[in-house]
Amino acid sequence: MPEVLSLNALDARYGDFQALFGVDMTLAEGEVIAIIGANGAGKTTMLRSISGLLKNKPGQIVYRGRPIGGLRADVVAHLGIALVPEGRQLFPSLSVEENLLLGGKVGRPGPWSLEKVYDLFPILKERRRQASTSLSGGQQQMVAIGRALMANPDLVMFDEISLGLAPVVIKSIYDALPGIVGEGMTAMIVEQDILKALSVSSRVYCLQEGRVSLEARTEDVTHDQITQAYFGVVA
Amino acid sequence: MIEWVGAIVQGTLLGGLYALFAAGLSLIFGVMRLVNIAHGDLIVLAAYLGLSTTLMLGVHPFVALIVVMPLMAAIGYALQRGVLNRTLGPDILPPLLVTFGLSVILQNALLEGFTADPQKLNGGAIETASLAVGGLAVGVLPLLTFAIAVAVIAGLQWVFYATALGRGFRAVSDNQDIAQIMGLNKAHVFGLAMALALAVTAIAGILLGMRTSFDPAIGGGRLIFGFEAVIIGGLGNLWGTLAGGVILGVAQTLGAKIDPGYQVLAGHIAFLVVLAVRPNGLFPRVEH
Ligand SMILES: Nc1ncnc2c1ncn2[C@@H]1O[C@H](COP(=O)(O)OP(=O)(O)OP(=O)(O)O)[C@@H](O)[C@H]1O
Numbered sequence: 288m289p290e291v292l293s294l295n296a297l298d299a300r301y302g303d304f305q306a307l308f309g310v311d312m313t314l315a316e317g318e319v320i321a322i323i324g325a326n327g328a329g330k331t332t333m334l335r336s337i338s339g340l341l342k343n344k345p346g347q348i349v350y351r352g353r354p355i356g357g358l359r360a361d362v363v364a365h366l367g368i369a370l371v372p373e374g375r376q377l378f379p380s381l382s383v384e385e386n387l388l389l390g391g392k393v394g395r396p397g398p399w400s401l402e403k404v405y406d407l408f409p410i411l412k413e414r415r416r417q418a419s420t421s422l423s424g425g426q427q428q429m430v431a432i433g434r435a436l437m438a439n440p441d442l443v444m445f446d447e448i449s450l451g452l453a454p455v456v457i458k459s460i461y462d463a464l465p466g467i468v469g470e471g472m473t474a475m476i477v478e479q480d481i482l483k484a485l486s487v488s489s490r491v492y493c494l495q496e497g498r499v500s501l502e503a504r505t506e507d508v509t510h511d512q513i514t515q516a517y518f519g520v521v522a
Numbered sequence: 523m524i525e526w527v528g529a530i531v532q533g534t535l536l537g538g539l540y541a542l543f544a545a546g547l548s549l550i551f552g553v554m555r556l557v558n559i560a561h562g563d564l565i566v567l568a569a570y571l572g573l574s575t576t577l578m579l580g581v582h583p584f585v586a587l588i589v590v591m592p593l594m595a596a597i598g599y600a601l602q603r604g605v606l607n608r609t610l611g612p613d614i615l616p617p618l619l620v621t622f623g624l625s626v627i628l629q630n631a632l633l634e635g636f637t638a639d640p641q642k643l644n645g646g647a648i649e650t651a652s653l654a655v656g657g658l659a660v661g662v663l664p665l666l667t668f669a670i671a672v673a674v675i676a677g678l679q680w681v682f683y684a685t686a687l688g689r690g691f692r693a694v695s696d697n698q699d700i701a702q703i704m705g706l707n708k709a710h711v712f713g714l715a716m717a718l719a720l721a722v723t724a725i726a727g728i729l730l731g732m733r734t735s736f737d738p739a740i741g742g743g744r745l746i747f748g749f750e751a752v753i754i755g756g757l758g759n760l761w762g763t764l765a766g767g768v769i770l771g772v773a774q775t776l777g778a779k780i781d782p783g784y785q786v787l788a789g790h791i792a793f794l795v796v797l798a799v800r801p802n803g804l805f806p807r808v809e810h
């Protein structure tokens with residue numbers, strides 16, 4: 288399988304504070320990987336770096352053979368990398384449909400359209416004229432996912448899509464994931480709910496205080512390995 | 523009695539001009555939280571560009587808009603991409619300082635280029651024409667100015683809420699980072715917003731230049747009127763800005779009716795009263 292993304296000794300800083308230390312990672316075509324790690328481990332920072340919201344040295348992030356670490360976020364978006372951000376972050380001034388349309392702004396060809404997103408999440412079609420902020424948390428998450436899909440990305444990154452949602456809502460969103468990734472997308476799923484993350488991925492990386500503490504195939508990984516990698520202690 | 527009604531009508535129509543001063547200011551603040559201190563001087567610049575165009579091409583000031591509007595829009599885009607974008611950030615001071623500097627530069631450049639002599643755009647017969655409405659003589663130019671203001675505000679409203687461009691403006695205003703990962707280049711979006719704002723400023727400058735004489739030093743006063751109209755109407759609401767302009771205009775003409783020296787003062791008093799009673803203006807944008 289050709290490589291879609293690789294991180295090569297990726298560092299990230301907020302001013303003097305260093306959040307990532309030499310993170311190495313690879314992602315092959317069509318693969319779904321899970322990123323787990325405690326609060327503050329650096330998961331969101333990693334996704335922000337890949338998106339171009341944090342600047343890096345070009346070669347630290349390579350996408351389909353092209354160094355993209357120094358590119359602006361909108362340029363990265365046009366290359367086909369989409370992010371469903373932590374906390375949904377919908378545009379409050381935009382209606383549901385306008386949020387989705389904005390996601391389609393990059394105008395990449397592909398299977399996703401307003402129609403397809405409405406097929407995936409029919410409730411959004413009913414609510415399409417409403418302000419995005421008037422929706423429930425789960426519905427807002429559907430908009431955030433739909434908005435990312437509208438770009439027809441070939442790599443999509445989900446940052447804690449189950450955060451703050453009721454279990455039944457989480458289930459319905461995860462039930463929709465195979466339909467999304469089945470469209471040939473490569474995906475990176477950041478999740479606090481480890482079992483959920485493992486259930487949809489083929490490989491898992493664990494971050495601990497800005498470093499990769501575990502890389503394993505999902506089917507091989509043991510409970511003890513995860514505990515060790517997650518908390519840095521042997522249980 | 524009829525004189526007072528006349529003053530109110532005149533003030534309302536004058537409010538249209540103030541709303542045009544204010545619309546660009548309001549748009550820029552709404553999209554990028556930039557308070558443009560040079561806005562008044564840019565209005566004056568547009569009036570001078572109108573003057574040069576009418577003299578060079580021998581056309582009516584309204585026809586000159588065909589040149590001045592795109593020119594001001596281009597200046598706006600270049601100014602934003604070249605200078606103002608670099609000043610935007612978490613700190614609100616740099617854009618204030620830089621646009622203040624720009625204001626000084628513009629005034630001096632206009633002084634160099636056109637001297638301090640008052641100038642006027644020659645609108646011809648339209649300037650003195652009036653319509654008789656129920657015993658009142660209503661000037662055609664003020665009436666036209668007001669109609670243009672309503673059309674411009676309606677147009678901006680349409681751009682903001684019914685086009686992809688406006689969607690981009692609102693998205694960038696809401697959350698710059700997320701807009702950027704959706705593929706919007708905020709530097710370009712800001713450039714377009716400034717271009718649109720200065721295209722409106724071109725209209726304001728031409729109408730100002732036909733209505734009164736102007737010189738390089740009057741920008742500051744126009745900035746204050748525009749600013750007051752925006753604040754009275756409530757930030758982020760374009761129809762509110764029109765209402766703010768009208769309130770300011772009516773206060774000024776009523777003040778002038780009492781004593782010509784009270785015109786500007788009455789406007790400031792109305793502004794302060796509104797600010798004291800409704801600190802967010804009369805029609806602030808409803809936050810969700
Ligand atoms: N804007 C910022 N400025 C300074 N430090 C930051 C900023 N954002 C994050 N950090 C720090 O960087 C580290 C990594 O944060 P990050 O948000 O990437 O963690 P995370 O793994 O996503 O955590 P969570 O599970 O809580 O979302 C933390 O120590 C955090 O305090």
Ligand SMILES: [Mg+2]
Nearest residue numbers: 330331332373
């Ligand atoms: Mg996070």
